[in-house]
Amino acid sequence: MGRMNVSMMRYLEGDHFRVLIAVEMGMKNHEVVPLALVSSIAGIHRGGVARTLNDLCKHQLVAFERSKKFDGYRLTIRGYDYLALRALCSREVVGSVGNQIGIGKESDVYVGGDPELNDLCLKFHRLGRTSFRKIKEKRDYHKKRKSASWLYLSRLAAAKEFAFLKALQERGFPVPKAVDVCRHLVVMQLVVGQTLCNVNEVEDSAALYDRLMALIVKLARHGVIHGDFNEFNLIMLEDERIVMIDFPQMVSIDHPNAEFYFDRDVTCVRTFFKRRFNYESEEWPKFDEIERKGNMDVMLEASGFTKKMALDLNKAYDDGNFLAHCEQELRNEDGEKEGGEEDSDSESESEMEAIREEEEEKDEEEVQAQVKAEKRQKIVLSQSTRFNDWLSDATNLLEDVDLSALKSEEGYDDSDLPDKLNHPQGVTVKESDSEEDEEDEEEVEHVAIEEQVPKAVKKKRAPGSVASSAATFTAEEIKRKLALDRKRNKEKIRLKVKGKQSAVSRNRKDNKNVISEYAGWI
Ligand SMILES: Nc1ncnc2c1ncn2[C@@H]1O[C@H](COP(=O)(O)OP(=O)(O)OP(=O)(O)O)[C@@H](O)[C@H]1O
Numbered sequence: 001m002g003r004m005n006v007s008m009m010r011y012l013e014g015d016h017f018r019v020l021i022a023v024e025m026g027m028k029n030h031e032v033v034p035l036a037l038v039s040s041i042a043g044i045h046r047g048g049v050a051r052t053l054n055d056l057c058k059h060q061l062v063a064f065e066r067s068k069k070f071d072g073y074r075l076t077i078r079g080y081d082y083l084a085l086r087a088l089c090s091r092e093v094v095g096s097v098g099n100q101i102g103i104g105k106e107s108d109v110y111v112g113g114d115p116e117l118n119d120l121c122l123k124f125h126r127l128g129r130t131s132f133r134k135i136k137e138k139r140d141y142h143k144k145r146k147s148a149s150w151l152y153l154s155r156l157a158a159a160k161e162f163a164f165l166k167a168l169q170e171r172g173f174p175v176p177k178a179v180d181v182c183r184h185l186v187v188m189q190l191v192v193g194q195t196l197c198n199v200n201e202v203e204d205s206a207a208l209y210d211r212l213m214a215l216i217v218k219l220a221r222h223g224v225i226h227g228d229f230n231e232f233n234l235i236m237l238e239d240e241r242i243v244m245i246d247f248p249q250m251v252s253i254d255h256p257n258a259e260f261y262f263d264r265d266v267t268c269v270r271t272f273f274k275r276r277f278n279y280e281s282e283e284w285p286k287f288d289e290i291e292r293k294g295n296m297d298v299m300l301e302a303s304g305f306t307k308k309m310a311l312d313l314n315k316a317y318d319d320g321n322f323l324a325h326c327e328q329e330l331r332n333e334d335g336e337k338e339g340g341e342e343d344s345d346s347e348s349e350s351e352m353e354a355i356r357e358e359e360e361e362k363d364e365e366e367v368q369a370q371v372k373a374e375k376r377q378k379i380v381l382s383q384s385t386r387f388n389d390w391l392s393d394a395t396n397l398l399e400d401v402d403l404s405a406l407k408s409e410e411g412y413d414d415s416d417l418p419d420k421l422n423h424p425q426g427v428t429v430k431e432s433d434s435e436e437d438e439e440d441e442e443e444v445e446h447v448a449i450e451e452q453v454p455k456a457v458k459k460k461r462a463p464g465s466v467a468s469s470a471a472t473f474t475a476e477e478i479k480r481k482l483a484l485d486r487k488r489n490k491e492k493i494r495l496k497v498k499g500k501q502s503a504v505s506r507n508r509k510d511n512k513n514v515i516s517e518y519a520g521w522i
Contacts, residue, residue: 004097004110008059009082009089014359016061018042019052020083021352023062023075027151032065032072042352080151081124084185087351093180093187097122106157106248111190120179121190123161127153154184156309157248161186164224164247167296171222173215174243191243196231196272202240205277211242212269217285220262222294223253229265231272252297259287 022042026033039049053073056062061079065072075083088094095115102109112122127150158181165178165188177189202208212234219226226233227249235243251261266284273279473481 003099004081006082006085006097008061009086012059012082012086014355014362015042015044015048015052016056017083017086018044018352018355019049020056020061020075020079021348021355022049023053023056023073024080024083024151025348025352027075030072032067032070032074034070034072038073075151077126077150080154080184083351084124084183087182088180088185088187090354091180091182094120094122104246112187119190121176121188123158123186123188125154125157125161125184125186126150127157127184151184153312156312158184158186159309160250161247163300164250167300168244168247171294171296173218174241176243176245191235191237191245193235193237193243196234196236196242199236200276202236202277205273205279206281208240208242209269209273209279209281213266213285215242215244216262216265216269217290220253220285220287220290221292223292223297224250225253225255225258225261226265227251227261230268231276253290253292254297262287262290 019038019042022038023033025041026037030037035046035050035053038053039046042049044052053062053064056079057064057073059078060076061082062073063076065074085094085097092115094112095117096113098111098113100108100110101121106125106127108124108126110122110124112120114120162178162181165175165186168175169177176191179187179189181187212229216226216229226244226247228246229244233244233246235245237243249261251258253262255261270281270284273281
């Protein structure tokens with residue numbers, strides 16, 4: 001017995017479950033659900049759904065099937081398990097899934113844990129697990145059915161078990177405590193003990209026999225018969241107390257075959273005790289002697305487990321007819337909705353709604369986070385704009401500089417210069433021919449601006465000094481400056497190369513001179 005692989009659940013997103021629920025809902029009246037239908041139920045565009053379905057196929061939560069009429073997707077058992085687990089997780093009932101502790105004919109039982117890691121028992125109903133494999137062979141018949149029987153019947157079995165567990169517990173019967181149910185999964189208390197079939201010795205077999213018979217009678221007095229009361233469905237605790245599990249065939253005492261079921265339960269216990277403990281009693285309870293004192297069967301019906309559901313389930317268990325409910329549906333072709341289907345639909349729809357709301361909340365949170373980030377960015381930007389402010393202030397001040405005063409004070413007359421040369425912001429020089437000159441001019445312009453800004457700022461503080469600190473250069477001045485620079489560069493004494501390198505270059509020089517001296521002689 002292995003472990004259920006639920007690790008994938010961590011990586012599945014809201015959309016995955018939305019699509020999974022859509023497939024589940026579609027399977028109510030489709031053998032395989034076409035992409036378009038999944039898309040319209042999930043409310044997600046086809047491209048998105050196709051991608052999500054691809055993921056789900058990869059993890060075997062849905063399977064793609066080709067049929068004669070159309071292709072589509074069907075929910076796998078694993079997908080159904082995931083849906084149930086996810087719903088119970090979000091209800092904070094289940095927090096973990098552990099090892100498998102039991103494989104029944106119609107169920108898989110696992111140890112689980114709640115969010116606080118207290119032990120739980122998780123029972124996944126798989127009604128018709130074996131029988132439905134054969135259904136594919138009987139396609140003609142299967143074609144007419146309206147819903148996926150294994151989904152419907154497994155859910156019914158779980159609903160029934162949960163309802164009975166609760167009712168029995170309330171009436172003081174020794175059963176595991178019912179915790180919750182979702183789809184085909186029943187969550188109950190984990191009983192730590194051994195099934196009676198594994199017990200070889202008991203302290204007092206007679207006392208145990210009496211207690212078991214008393215249990216059968218007590219059930220009957222409350223209006224029900226277990227129907228499968230045997231050593232496989234009884235767990236013995238350390239102190240030899242008995243706990244009943246598994247009541248799939250529990251029927252009302254008013255059932256037409258009630259006596260048969262009652263006698264079968266009694267005989268099972270008698271046979272087991274004779275075989276295992278070599279104990280045979282002269283006394284055993286008789287169906288006619290039962291005095292009905294309670295009406296658990298009636299109350300159960302009122303609790304939502306309808307007669308129709310009980311009938312469908314009993315037909316599946318008793319006659320092995322797992323499609324009995326479909327026959328019924330086909331007969332009522334004009335089609336009233338059945339209770340169980342409605343329940344499950346509303347459950348799935350509400351889950352879908354919850355997922356949608358969750359996603360909307362997430363979106364809202366994302367938007368809020370984005371707004372916050374934008375605000376933060378603005379603050380950072382506003383800090384860096386201090387420099388820009390300073391620059392624009394400086395530029396404004398420059399524009400205020402009174403150039404006419406400067407000209408008159410220094411005796412400039414630039415009336416014959418083009419307008420652009422008078423721009424207060426920088427220095428422009430007349431167009432030059434050579435590239436070299438252009439580079440030089442750019443450099444000069446750059447230097448001029450750098451020098452100009454702080455001077456201009458100072459000027460604002462002392463308006464009277466405008467003329468004396470003017471930073472504009474005329475073209476003539478720049479020309480002169482450049483010529484001076486070039487002259488200085490030429491006059492610069494070249495650095496002497498020393499050492500080996502110097503000797504090499506000296507030799508070369510000498511050779512050159514010799515060659516030029518004897519040119520024409522050789
Ligand atoms: N509450 C529980 N606590 C501990 N173990 C449990 C519990 N419920 C079931 N089990 C274990 O799981 C096994 C199968 O459970 P159960 O009998 O309910 O399944 P089933 O499919 O109805 O089996 P079958 O129909 O073959 O009797 C049991 O034999 C028991 O060992």
